[in-house]
Amino acid sequence: MTGVSDLLSGERLAVQLSELGVRRGGVLLVHASMRSVGAVDGGVRTMVDALRLAVGPEGTLVVPAITPENSDTSPAYRRSVHGLTDEAREAVRAAMPPFDRATTPAPSVGRLAEAVRLTPGAERSGHPQTSFAALGPAARTLTAGHSPDCHYGEASPLARLYACDARILLLGTGFDTCTAFHLAEYRVTRPPRRRYRCVVTAQGLRRWWEYEDVDLDDSDFAALGRDFERSDTTGAVRAGPVGAAHSRLVRLTAAVDFAAGWLDEHRVARPADPAEAIRP
Structure with missing residues (x-):
């Protein structure tokens, strides 16, 4: 059982973050595993x-x-629909709620991201699939104008994070969670594209919306991250503990630039999903 004296304080965590290299006044993109951090007081x-x-x-x-x-x-x-009948699949689709910037939760990104999103004063970008939430003086600028047909490209908050020399904090997580690598997928030579569909609200009505964007794939991000870290000679990656979590602080521009070259070199064309492929 964890005693009160064993709980991590906010002050101690802030000191460790600073020791890792988190800058005052900077912009920080955070991916976090609270379970890895350990027991935190509060x-x-x-x-x-x-x-x-x-x-x-x-x-x-x-x-x-x-x-x-x-x-x-x-x-x-x-x-979620693997093995279901066509009727059961349609029932799942019919029950999907439309995206609402103010209320739609993001359970798949973990407790810390949800806590940031729900903090009074937080801003959220408007993409119905890949929104970002932000807290701080630059929050509104970073999240504004997220084009609904651009997940992670030049019309997304990631491009603005690149422009302002942001840092990435991988708090107890690995490079497989590094969203910034997706920006590099837009910057490779002739990125493959596909169709996407999601439920949105238009003029107060629930409807399906289909759009075309880059075919995203994070299956090789762990390998990409390992090569990036091994090749780093400039201090773009710093590692250290935050609580019990092995963490990394990464310069976003360096990560994206390396990833664009790595993806061009290592990826081969994948067979397109027949249902979603973009045909000439």
Whole structure:
């Protein structure tokens, strides 16, 4: 049993974040596993407060707030309907709620991201599948204008994070969760494209919306991250503990630039999903 003296304080966590290299006044994109961090006095709210303390009042926190639950072209949907009858699949589709920027939860990104999203004053981008939430002076600028047919490309918050030299905090998570690598998928030579569908609200009515975007694939991000970390000679990746979690602080521009070259070199064309492929 964990005693009171064993609980991690917000002040201690903020010190560790600063020792890792988190900058006051900077912009920080966070991916977190609270389970890896360990027992925190005050739980996830204390972790959010520690992050805000580390970046200071001039700094901005950003988290992914993705919502695959309202799409029938997402891996989450395909897993959920595997083995179901056509009638049962249609029932799942009919029950999918439309995306609402203010209220739609993002359970797949973890407790800390949800805590940031729900914090008073947080801003959220408007993409119905791959929104971001942010807290701080730059939150509104970073989340504004997220094009609904651009998950993670030049019309998304990731491009703005790149432009402002943000840092990525992998808090007890690996490079397989590094959302910023998706920006590199838009910057490779002739990125493959596909169709996506999700449920949205238009003029007060629930409807399905279909759009075309880059064919996203995070299945090789762990290998990409290992090669990036091994090749780093500039200090773009720093590692250290935050609570009990082995964590990394990563310069986003370096990660994206390396990833664009790595993906061009390592990826081969994948067979398109016949249902979603873009045909000439």
